[in-house]
Amino acid sequence: MKNSVAGIDYRFTDPKLLQQALTHRSLGARNNERLEFLGDSVLNLVVTSRLYELCPDAQEGDLSRMRARLVRGASLADIASGIGLGKHLNLGEGELKSGGFRRASILADAFEALLGAIFLDGGFKACHQVIAELFDPMIEALPAAEDLKDPKTRLQEWLQGRSRPIPVYHLQREEGADHAKRFYVICRLQDEDAEVESSGSSRRSAEQAAATLVLRQLQEKAGK
DSSP: OOOBOTTSSOBOSSHHHHHHHTBOGGGOSSOSHHHHHHHHHHHHHHHHHHHHHHOTTOOHHHHHHHHHHHHSHHHHHHHHHHTTGGGGOBOOHHHHHTTGGGOHHHHHHHHHHHHHHHHHHHOHHHHHHHHHHHHHHHHHTOOOGGGGSOHHHHHHHHHHTTTOOOOEEEEEEEESOGGGOEEEEEEEETTTTEEEEEEESSHHHHHHHHHHHHHHHHHHHHHO
16 A cells, blocks of 8 residues: 655555545545644645745735635645556546546645544644745745735725725626526616626626736726
8 A cells, every 4th residue: 555645755554544635425434524624724734834934024805815815626626636646546436437536625624634644644844844945936926915805806896995985896697507607797886877787607706807907907997
């Protein structure tokens, strides 16, 4: 039974923990979901600690946005892909046929389960070291804190900074089948006759897209 994953600098004393971390629920009851729960908590703690140490000038809100960017599912799936985790996964027949070893959600969950297994096998110090080695370069590469704010927040702060009312969002319509629905949203400025319509695969993404367009227009106008 193997006791390590090629992309992680850690060898398990108990290979059964690694086996469980790599086992998806589609293969049976003894799967990685409990380890995923544990790994998620350890990951958040260590990333929070590293951000606190490496970004001494960042405010609380900035630290929260940085952490959210680092531990989101897409980021974890990228790490899992980078260390070749997919080829080690134990999947049920259905997941194998559908390419589950490439699915972002399965990769992200397995990565968190792997961290949970390392924590149980080697303790907090060993898990901290693994996480720091993977995430410190990502922390260094983070964009400016302002760029991490979502478009709706940036638009609201831009308007409030000029004593203007916050924008209003209205859902205009929904189109398409349930599995491929498209949402159309209008963002309207309350103190002038201006509105922008945009769309997205969810109401939230449509609102964010509309806010991006409105903010761009306001910044261009202010720059003239």
